[in-house]
Amino acid sequence: MKRTMTTATRRFGFVITSAVLLAACVGTATAQSDHSEHEKYKYKNDALVYAELAKAPKKAVARRNPLESDSDAVLAGGKLFDQHCTECHGELADGTKKGPSLRADPVQQATPGALFWLLTNGVVRRGMPVWSKLPEPQRWQLVSYIKSLNPPKPAATAGEQTLQH
């Protein structure tokens, strides 16, 4: 009986140890993945904000910008951007400590609908307020402006620099 208990205890201990090791491996892998994700961007918070774009519901992601063909939308969006967004995202929209770059791939590759959804809902826990106080057309104008931004040019590699010289 005693031996049975001991075996059971050993098995239990083995299972627990395995579970802990597995969790540790998964945790480490996730942490490494998060870490490398964070390192891709200037600030730690950036990846977390970009990740919110993926949480937009399908219906929101599929929404088209009704001002797509409005020639003034980018200009008006730029004006709104100056008024409301530069404080956190920088005058060139390339990001500051307070807010991520809007020229980065996750933003530029996001659909207008996803950007509109993020603007409307904010990322309150990460410091981005909700912007639903701006009327819907103004939020679409902002989306037009953000989508018009050119992504940053990739830094020239050493080889390329040599060739340029």
Next chain:
Amino acid sequence: MKLTLLRTKTLDRANPLRDIAKVVPRPLGGLARMIPWVCQLILVFAALAISAPAQESPYIVTYDHYLEEPGSLEVEYFSTFGTQRGGNDFHAFWAEFEYGATAWWTTELYFDGQTTFNDSTIFTGFRWENRFRLLQREHFINPVLYIEYEQTSGADKILKEVEGHDVEADYADPNAIARQDHDHEIETKLLLSKTFNGWNIAENTIATKNVTGGNPWEFGYAIGASRPLALKASARRCSFCPENFIAGMEMYGGLGDTYSFGLHETSHYLAPVVAWNLPSDWTLRLSPGFGLNDNSHRFLLRWGVSREFSGFGSAISRLFGGRQ
């Protein structure tokens, strides 16, 4: 009404005139009386001189669910001119410092004062207010929890909210008497608000308790609706573009207290509101208010000017050696 009775009691002594003489504040000189007016003029001229815009709501009493942007400081000055039956008309004013601590928490400090015509100008107290956004994202209705501590005298007349059995007669006492009452109040509000198709609809339910003595909870409400005159922004920078103007209406009043809940012996107001969001983060607000029953002041004229300072938090942080 209750407040008036209380104040009468404080004078119900052998020689009330002598008591009054002791507590009558020395009226401020002509120059001091002009301070609020001078401040307003300076702010208005400054607002007009600097041209760039905030998107502030036009409400003066009602709150919507939008908080101050994190790290931004909004400095506001408001005035209320009120007519008074059975007493002197008054001009109450307050300065407000609103800071966005986080995207879900805004904290504010108020300093109140008032001039009762043919009487005196006095400081009437301060308030510390906090608003907490309860839900992370936008929903059909967006709740915000409001908690305020206020330490004001009975002479406070800013009428920032109307609650309980607040009636016009409460404000008729001379400052010397009214300021003897001291309120230490905890005020809570549930702010519900929704914006759709450019319209903002907001409702505030108020519950207040004066923590000194065995006072009951007092209740009140404020509701508001507003909309910008244009929903699309124009491509050029402009002061007079219709999207810079937001117009609406608000209504507020008391709902009695735990002893007698309801509309009996309460006052109510209806007030059109308009805000002009100038380029450069200045906002001007105007709101003529009309009393809806015999317990209300017949007319309240409110106006205010505010300026938002973006990046105030970062600037302070840098001042103390923090990094941007």
